[in-house]
Amino acid sequence: MVNRSVKNLAKAVLPRGVVNRLSNNGRYRQEALPRFTAPVNGAAETLACCIAYTESGGFCVPLSSRHRPAARRILEGSVYEPDTIAFLTAHCGDGDIVHAGTYFGDFLPALSRACSRDAKIWAFEPNPENFRCASVTRALNVLDNVHLTNCGLGASGGSAVMQVRSPDGRALGGGSQLQNQGTALSADLTVEVGIVALDDVIPPDRGVSIIQLDVEGFEQEALSGAMKTLSRCKPILVLETLPEEAWLASNILSLGYRLDAEIHGNRVLLPPS
Secondary structure (H helix, E strand, O other): OOOHHHHHHHHHHOOHHHHOOEOOOOOEOHHHOOOOOOOOOOOOOOOOEEEEEEOOEEEEEEHHHOOOHHHHHHHOOOOOOHHHHHHHHHHOOOOEEEEEOOOOOOOHHHHHHHOOOOOOEEEEOOOHHHHHHHHHHHHHOOOOOEEEEOEEEOOOOEEEEEEOEOOOOOEOHHHOEEOOOOOOOOHHHEEEEEEEOHHHHOOOOOOEEEEEEOOOOOHHHHHHOOHHHHHHHOOEEEEOOOOOHHHHHHHOHHHOOEEEEEEOOEEEEEOOO
């Protein structure tokens, strides 16, 4: 039986609904534990999120995609893709980092700390909800060297349709995908997002050490809009998905790049020495 003083303390600090769910033997049943829920009768623009902390910093996690792998790891107090983060932080040198597919910013605190004093992180997240959460993550950790843009990367500027929910209505979170023209999806599963070419965003006087793309199969389009930056800076490339073999050979390997390690499923391409 739970000590009476503990029960009295629980009544003083816990919501009545939680206290009332004490089982007969004095233990809290599992369903009495707090659950994450979206705001009830809240405005449509209300950001449904929670703040979680790990050894890397504080994070604003979108509740809609708390079932996704990266969100789950952060909510557990762990780190998602620690080896990828370790590689990026070890090889960023004195240059800028391009980080596309930012999600809610789970990489941002570690990358920000690893940058040299004058370097920047150019972060891109087209999904509106993910972008809002990443903005909060940036504010929580005071990441002044992070330049965060609510756009995806492509061969040129414009707009595109992004699938943000699966057919059963579940949020895709970090798995949200830009769609090719002609793809037919119902409007309730998609949002229209902005697209920019990396060469139009990165100033020509900035040195870039790493380009890391986690853009759900849109890597070839993103690299197509970054060819000037690639030719000028020869950054390390970390890609979740490799472009088509012929395109890769003609546009990337022809610059002297070579395939190297695989880290958490990401392929590393090293520039010429």
